[in-house]
Amino acid sequence: MSQLAAFIKEKRQQKPILSMTHVVYGYPTVQESLDWMARLMKEGVDFIEVQFPFSDPVADGPSIVAACHKALEQDLDVDTCLSQIGKLARDYSDSRIVLMSYLNPMYRFGLDKLAKRAAEENIQGLILPDLPIEQAASYQAACASHKIDPIWLVTPVTPKDRLAMLAGQSSGFLYCVARSGVTGHSSHEEKSQKTPLDDYLAQIKQHASAPMGVGFGLRERSHIEQLMGKADIAILGSALLDAYNQGGQEAGVELLQTLFTD
Template sequence: MSQLAEFTQQKLINKPILAMTHVVYGYPSITESLSWMRRLLEEGVDFIEVQFPFSDPVADGPSIVAACHKALEQTLDVDTCLSQLGELSRDFPESRIVLMSYLNPMYRFGLEKLAKRASEEKILGLILPDLPIESAKQYQQACHQYHIDPVWLVTPVTPADRLAMLASQASGFLYCVARSGVTGNSSHEDKAKEASLDDYLAQIKQHASAPIGVGFGLRKRAQIEQLIGKADIAILGSALLDAYNQGGQKAGIELINELFH
């Protein structure tokens, strides 16, 4: 069992579902994003998914796209980002940080170097949504060498045979997109779509031994409660960013408490 999967299993002894919060590195500034991450960790979130910005974040909705573009007005450096996340990881051993980005900036940095540096900084998971597993052999080898979990994504429209393959190869956790489309607003609360999500997660569980994380469109406590017993990690992205934009850290923490406590 990988370190991420073991961490999740241990945490689930005392919680019905774990919370993963999403933060864009460098938004609205590097200092402020690191302060927000530290506040989240002080509040006891289980995971932070830190997004290193890219100019064309194809899986993300308007809130995260705008945050990425704002962050890129500064000069950002992958190695510095990893060092800063490593400091947080060491300061808060009861939580875990995973790094998310797109292939372009990470390929420029070097995928083997990325896995090595992530390992050094105790960043145990990497999410690259636009890297297909068929093109990832060297990346997978580097992750295996440095004990890093490459996190794969599946969606409700992933073909059954491909879903089974990705689920069976997942190690730290499998990122299950709750609906088709980009991050942000969702209307999947109605009964038909609830049933569809339940069927989708049940299908994944047939093939995945790794923990299951669910994201995209989670905004209400009822959605989180629906996932209990069917998934292990609820991923809060655009909703948290929207709350932060409207009322700063205080509003973001209030949303987390409303959804998870």
């Protein structure tokens, strides 16, 4: 069992579901993004998914795209990002940080170097949503060498054979996209009986030995409650960014407490 999976297993003994929040590094400034990450960790989030911005974030909806473009008005570099979030990882040991970005900036940085530097900074997971697993042999080898979990994504339209393959190869946790499309507003339906989302997660669970995180479109307490007993991590992205944009850290924390506090 990887360090990340062991952390999730231990935390899940205390909570019905874990929280993962998404923050764009450098938005609206580097220091403000780091301050927001620190505040979230002080508030007790279990994970922060730190996105190193890219000009064409194809999986992301308008809120995160706008944040990435604003962040890229500054001169950002991957190594500095890793050093700065590594300090947060050391300062707040009850939480974990995973780095998310797209292949282009990470490939330019060097995938082996990325895994090595992530390990040095105690960043235990990497998410590259546009890197197909079939073309990732060297990346997987680098991650294995440095004991980093490459986190794969599956969606409701992933073909069954491919879903089984991705779930079977997952470690750390498997990122389960809750619905088709980009991040942002939810198409969840309020239903008391079994929903297609339940069927989808049950199908994944047949093949995945790693924990399961679910994201895309989570905005209401009922969405989080629907995942309890079916997933290990609820991932809050665009909704948290929208709250932050509207009312700063306090509005973001209020949303977090509304969704995750019993």
